[in-house]
Amino acid sequence: MSRPRVVIVGAGFGGLSAARALRQADADVLVVDRHNYHLFQPLLYQVASGLLDPSEIAHPIRSILRGHRNTDVRMAEVEAIELERRVVRTDAGELAYDYLVVAAGAMTNHFGHQDVAAHSIGLKSLDDALALRAMVLAQFERAAECSDEREQHRMLTFVIAGAGPTGVELAGALVELFSHLLPKDFPRLDFSPVRVIVVEAANRVLSAFHPALSARAATVLRRRGVELMLGRTVDHADERGVTLDDGLAIEAATVIWTAGVRASTLGEQLSHVGRGGRVAVGPTLQLAGHEEVQVIGDMAEVRDRGTALPMLAPVAIQQGQQAARNIVAMLAGGRAAAFGYRDKGTMATVGRNVAVVQLGRIRVAGFVGWLMWLFVHLTYIITFRSKAVVLINWGWNYLLEDRPVRLITGASREQPTREPTEAAG
Numbered sequence: 114m115s116r117p118r119v120v121i122v123g124a125g126f127g128g129l130s131a132a133r134a135l136r137q138a139d140a141d142v143l144v145v146d147r148h149n150y151h152l153f154q155p156l157l158y159q160v161a162s163g164l165l166d167p168s169e170i171a172h173p174i175r176s177i178l179r180g181h182r183n184t185d186v187r188m189a190e191v192e193a194i195e196l197e198r199r200v201v202r203t204d205a206g207e208l209a210y211d212y213l214v215v216a217a218g219a220m221t222n223h224f225g226h227q228d229v230a231a232h233s234i235g236l237k238s239l240d241d242a243l244a245l246r247a248m249v250l251a252q253f254e255r256a257a258e259c260s261d262e263r264e265q266h267r268m269l270t271f272v273i274a275g276a277g278p279t280g281v282e283l284a285g286a287l288v289e290l291f292s293h294l295l296p297k298d299f300p301r302l303d304f305s306p307v308r309v310i311v312v313e314a315a316n317r318v319l320s321a322f323h324p325a326l327s328a329r330a331a332t333v334l335r336r337r338g339v340e341l342m343l344g345r346t347v348d349h350a351d352e353r354g355v356t357l358d359d360g361l362a363i364e365a366a367t368v369i370w371t372a373g374v375r376a377s378t379l380g381e382q383l384s385h386v387g388r389g390g391r392v393a394v395g396p397t398l399q400l401a402g403h404e405e406v407q408v409i410g411d412m413a414e415v416r417d418r419g420t421a422l423p424m425l426a427p428v429a430i431q432q433g434q435q436a437a438r439n440i441v442a443m444l445a446g447g448r449a450a451a452f453g454y455r456d457k458g459t460m461a462t463v464g465r466n467v468a469v470v471q472l473g474r475i476r477v478a479g480f481v482g483w484l485m486w487l488f489v490h491l492t493y494i495i496t497f498r499s500k501a502v503v504l505i506n507w508g509w510n511y512l513l514e515d516r517p518v519r520l521i522t523g524a525s526r527e528q529p530t531r532e533p534t535e536a537a538g
Contacts, residue, residue, distance in 0.1 A: 116141050116183075119440055120201055120210035122191050122379070124151050124174045126426045127410030128216035130433025132184060133177075138441050142184040143208060145201065149173055149188045152239060153494055155426065156503075158279060160242040161249070162286035163516035167239050169502050172495050191217065194382050196403050212405050212443070214436050215392075217377035219411035219424060222389070224373060229274075232350040233368040236279055247521045248367050249287070253295055254521070257302045263364075266306045270365040272355055274347045275372030276313035277321070278461040281330060283369065284311050284339045285464030292338065293514045310340045310363060312347055312355075314372070319461055319469065321423070326469040329478045333463045347372070374424060376412040387414055391421070396451035398436055404449070407436045417454050426493065427457050462486045465511070 117140045121128045124146040135142050153170040160167055174186050189203035194215070201208040221235035234248065235241050249271070256268040271287060273280045291307050311318070311334070317327040318334070318341065331341060342357065347368075349356040354365040376390035383400055384392050391414035392400070398413060400406040410429035415422050422428045432452060439449035458472035460482065468486035470477040477485060487507065494500050509515060 117211040117444060118143065118209065119212045119214065120145060120208055121214045121216065122146075122194075122201060123216035123218055123377075123410070124148070124186075125154075125216060125218045125410060125429065127218075127429035127433040127436075128214065129174070129177065130430045131214050131216065131409070131437045132181070132433075134434045134437030135440065136181045136183070138183065138437070139444055140183065140212070140440070142181070143187060143210075144174060144178065144184065145187045145189055145191060145203065145208065146174060147188070147190045149175070149186075151177060151495065153499075154237070155490060155493070157236050157239070157242045158283040158286055160239070160518070161236060161245040161283065162290050163246055163250070163519045164286070164510055165503060165506055166518050167243065169499050169506070170494070171239060172499065177495055191379060194379060196383070196400075196406065199405070210405075212440050213407070214433075214440075215379065215383065215406065215408045215412060216410045216429070216433065217379045217412055219374040219376050219389075220378075221370060222373040222375035223370065226347075226350070229347060229350045229355075229368075229370060232352060233274070233370040235370050236283065237374070243522070245367075245369065246518075249290075250519060250521050252366055253299055253302065257299050267354065267364040268366045269304075269306045270308045270310065270354070270363065271367045271369070272347075272363055272365045273309070273311045273369045273371060274355075275370065276311050276315070276318035276341070276343070277371060278319065278459075280311055280313070280369075280371040281318055281334065281461055281463060283371065284309055284334060285337070285462065285467075288334075288337045288339055289464050290516060294516055294519075298519070308340060308365075309338065310342060310365070312342045312345055312357065312372075314344070314346045316344045318343070322459065322461070322469060322471050323476055326471060326476055326478055330461065330463050330467075330469050333467050337464060374411070380408070380412050383408065388421070389414075389424075397439060397449040398432060398452050399439075399449055404443075407439060407449075409433055409436050415452060415454075422454055425459070428454060431455065460486050460489065 119142045121144045150171040156170045159165040189205040193202040223230040252268045256265045259265040319327045346358045347355045348358045356362045380386045380392040392408045393414045398407040409432035411424040435452045460470040462468040468482040470482040
């Protein structure tokens with residue numbers, strides 16, 4: 114008699130967490146993902162800024178799950194989920210399931226601005242990070258040979274839309290790269306026209322943080338040369354740059370969109386979706402009318418005290434563990450239990466020696482926060498080898514102010530196609 118089959122869609126933080134927690138389950142587990150690797154998304158900006166190599170934040174799924182005798186991996190694109198038939202349709206065939214965990218993550222949300230989508234780059238995938246790294250470095254190569262002052266200034270202007278953690282961390286990394294390292298590589302280039310501009314709809318950066326931490330982050334960014342344009346949005350983008358909602362035109366060769374994400378469109382096949390394309394699920398993470406299906410991570414709208422939990426890796430990891438416990442309980446004839454989120458805090462680094470950390474009522478900013486940020490991110494990296502290499506690269510950069518990965522490769526010259534990417538799900 115064959116064992117029950119658990120299919121997990123997505124090998125992001127949530128899906129991988131569920132798979133690892135099912136290692137001893139009396140079931141066959143199949144993890145399906147469009148890539149053959151798990152991506153540590155919080156450090157994508159460090160690949161984009163030349164500090165880390167892709168192999169240091171991406172790990173083969175099969176390697177991570179090696180030793181899980183009840184688990185297999187399928188690299189395939191999920192095309193549809195047929196709830197009544199209990200089948201996941203992929204470009205490699207149909208996969209039947211007894212239990213399903215949907216953790217397909219999130220994708221960049223341009224809020225219907227097709228012009229912005231066509232003339233900006235996101236930061237949700239390795240392809241994005243490599244393309245952005247190539248774009249940034251290529252602008253300096255071109256500017257060094259450009260005799261047209263206006264065009265040179267456009268090449269050296271970088272606009273980041275969105276001042277959440279991704280936008281803030283990227284801005285801090287770029288100004289550090291531009292002020293400490295690239296001047297050594299381009300000694301004859303005038304760096305005074307270089308601009309890093311952050312455009313944010315809210316009236317402060319890191320709006321999810323306490324106002325005092327937001328203010329500290331803004332002060333540090335401004336001190337390091339970042340221009341903050343708060344209470345404004347990008348209204349239009351073209352090959353010359355962007356136009357803000359107040360009519361201000363900014364000529365920029367590089368526009369980076371970190372202003373929003375939405376859940377994978379797979380959610381629309383499961384149920385009515387709400388804000389951000391997320392699927393509303395109950396306390397047990399189960400889909401209404403289909404107790405065998407659980408939705409977790411960025412795709413799931415789970416409310417805690419009336420507020421939807423954020424799209425963060427710790428949320429997805431804990432939900433993955435709960436989904437696995439629920440499956441084990443149902444395999445034994447029991448019932449799924451309610452998910453309870455343990456808030457481990459929120460943090461963002463603003464660059465060298467400065468990070469802001471919010472742990473409930475505890476707020477930390479500055480060097481101590483930066484050390485906490487380093488420790489937490491090292492903890493979440495999957496493999497010991499990657500932890501060691503990342504730590505070495507961080508130390509190398511800190512002591513010598515050098516970025517070891519400043520390569521413009523052929524594969525990363527063009528902007529990637531806009532596809533949904535597995536994120537915290």
